[in-house]
Amino acid sequence: MNKEDQVMMDVRHLYNKMAWINKLKMEDSLKGYQSTEVHCIEYIEKNADSNVTKLAEAFYMTRGAISKLTKKLIKKGLIESYQKVDNKKEIYFKLTEKGREVFNIHEELHQEFRERDKIIFDQVSDEQIEALLQFVNGYSQHLDREIEKLALERD
Template sequence: MTSTQPENEDQALQEKLRLSEQIVHLTIQIRQQEERDDQERLLELVQTKGQAWVDLLQSLNVTALHVLSAIGEHEPIKGIQIARQLGITKGAISKVTRKLLEQELIFSERLPNNRKEIYFRLSQKGREIFKWHQQLHPQLEEQGRQFLLRYSIDELQLIVRFCQDYLNQG
């Protein structure tokens, strides 16, 4: 037995629990950091548009940006569809869309053949933010690829397996 291996099953379980907790904490930190970076890069893009755009963008949280993206990618789209796509509650979507409506970044409509359900579309201002946000994705993906090149194939396969398992757990 090597010095790094736990001496018994109880110690092994404790170490697995400790490492699992650390991984969960780190994945949350990674997601939060990526969201902050995304917001900062978007702010850099709109600097040239003037202070009103900067102020508008700073008033939006990451969820609002994701809702704008979901609407821009699938408009017209219902709130329930946005909630499913983003994995958040209908109540959260209602709150965010209400704010986006007030800021005139989206508008709601009822389709002629379906007067019951409300659909969302981007306004011209919302479309501008959506386009800026979409411009960031290739840059972020390339940075991610460059970062991952430091790992071996075996390590990358483990990371892929971990991510797939993590996403498929619930």
Template sequence: MDIVDEIIFLLKKLQENNEVTIPNIKNKLTFSQIHCIAAIEYIEDANITKLAQELGMTTGAITKMCRKLLNEGYVSKYQKEGNNKEIYYDLTELGLDVSRVHKRVHEKSYNRKKDIIAQYNNEEKVAILRFLNDMNSIIKDTFSEVIENYTGNDD
């Protein structure tokens, strides 16, 4: 395998790792679900609209995700007195456990990444940053194109 194929293979492996098993948690959670749980902890009066804005997802996707998290016992819902329309979400003990693990994983991952990045000189760091920005653009553009084609908006 040449170096280009190796890089593409490793990028694919990074994308495929989208489920996490957390000890003492009954089901695997996607990264989106874990980030939703974390967002519910730090957003005051977390509702579908606030979560969608924070996570960069549609309100429909957040509604579906919150329903699943509610059914599996990670979150609870509540309403404010005098407002029977809006639903807010809070974490259960199970959700708080997931959020604590999420924080520790992010801290450890951040520090490990920082240590790896420190091994490169500034010129290499600039090349890596440019590469990652280019890859991120490809992913964004590809998803946008697929969504446009899927919804029939390909002008």
């Protein structure tokens, strides 16, 4: 197996392990909420003036799928829509008090996971982290360009 394949396989295994171990705790603490719902709540809280277009781009989903998701979150009382005084055309979303509670539980879980994994990050130098971030960012930018190409081909 070449190095590129090994990196991809190891990253996939690492992500799957992390997702599996975190999922157990997340599902227990956030019963009744799907992962996509919780991550949508997180995005709305962390990004001002979130709308369907921004959410669709962030989650690589269609605007129709995001509209369906946000309607579900509104129905559950987790988010509410609003319009700006100077822009009555666009609809934005913000968390309700109930949505903020879900957000806070999710944040506390992530802090718990960071504490659990701190032992590993403490063993890595700043230079190693910087090199890893440089690789991840470069690869992400490459994939962004590939996604743009695919979008242009479909138009």
